[in-house]
Amino acid sequence: MLILIDMDGVLADFEGHLMQQWRTLYPNTFDLAREERTTFYVTRQFPKEYRDKLFQLMYAQEFFANLPAIPGGREALEEMKALGWEVFLCSSPLYGNRTGASEKFAWVERHLGRDWWGKLILAPDKTVVHGDILIDDRPKIEGAAAPSWEHVIYDQPYNRSANGKRRLTWANWKEVLLGE
């Protein structure tokens, strides 16, 4: 079993961090509760006049370095490894953020350790990365190749319109993937 795990929205709390920064820097402007989120790109749910400010936050140096870990992610990775699975992290860099790719490698080393650094694959197109399963919060994943992996959705409020795919969180992944 070769399993690929996405980072943003799966291991690293991209949106929690973004919204916390937004609320700190721009209080009393626009707000959006987590459970109201319906689109994969959070910017789409922001009024147009605020979008540039929101992009600035996610394009900033240290943004990706400072993402908090999503609880249960690290433990799930270690449990998968203990099952004898080959576990890789598979993340797309954000175009527009000039330091994010390096910060993702630093994040992995800091939160998961040196060995996991060697398991990170950064790919704008994940269809050419080989795996049996890809756990990802993006509702639809396309690219140049026919993927070898089954896309299992990491459940988030903003991806619930995606149907026909298995869905899990770190609270129930064993039930979903192992039938336990």
Add this chain to the structure above:
Amino acid sequence: MLILIDMDGVLADFEGHLMQQWRTLYPNTFDLAREERTTFYVTRQFPKEYRDKLFQLMYAQEFFANLPAIPGGREALEEMKALGWEVFLCSSPLYGNRTGASEKFAWVERHLGRDWWGKLILAPDKTVVHGDILIDDRPKIEGAAAPSWEHVIYDQPYNRSANGKRRLTWANWKEVLLGE
């Protein structure tokens, strides 16, 4: 045809840049001609007392951003694309260089253009990246998975001990891959 192309030593002149910096900063110390190179890691051919200084150069910020392009690489990529091949770049980040991963994405955009940015895959372990061919200057490529690609060596003085693999440069790639 899905082809993966390595960056350092194939598209970007890692070693030419490194040695040029070395000669500028530390003249009259130790030198090594390109044709004398026999080991994949250039540090191994340096006397021990100079290795830390050499590592410092390759770990420095902007080192990867400033690598010159290897002549013919860009043209080969475009010709492959024109043949209808799916072409991806597949590079391993250098552990120890804290900004190199991002600089590799910037390098690709600057030298090859925005579309190629989306074709770069950074992977410390290339065996999980799918392809028919991987063109790489590293003599031996190992990892967690059984690779789908054939490793074709990009010929360099330091990889000539690798036998039993096809070998090319941008001067003769069509002859080797297409039999032209």
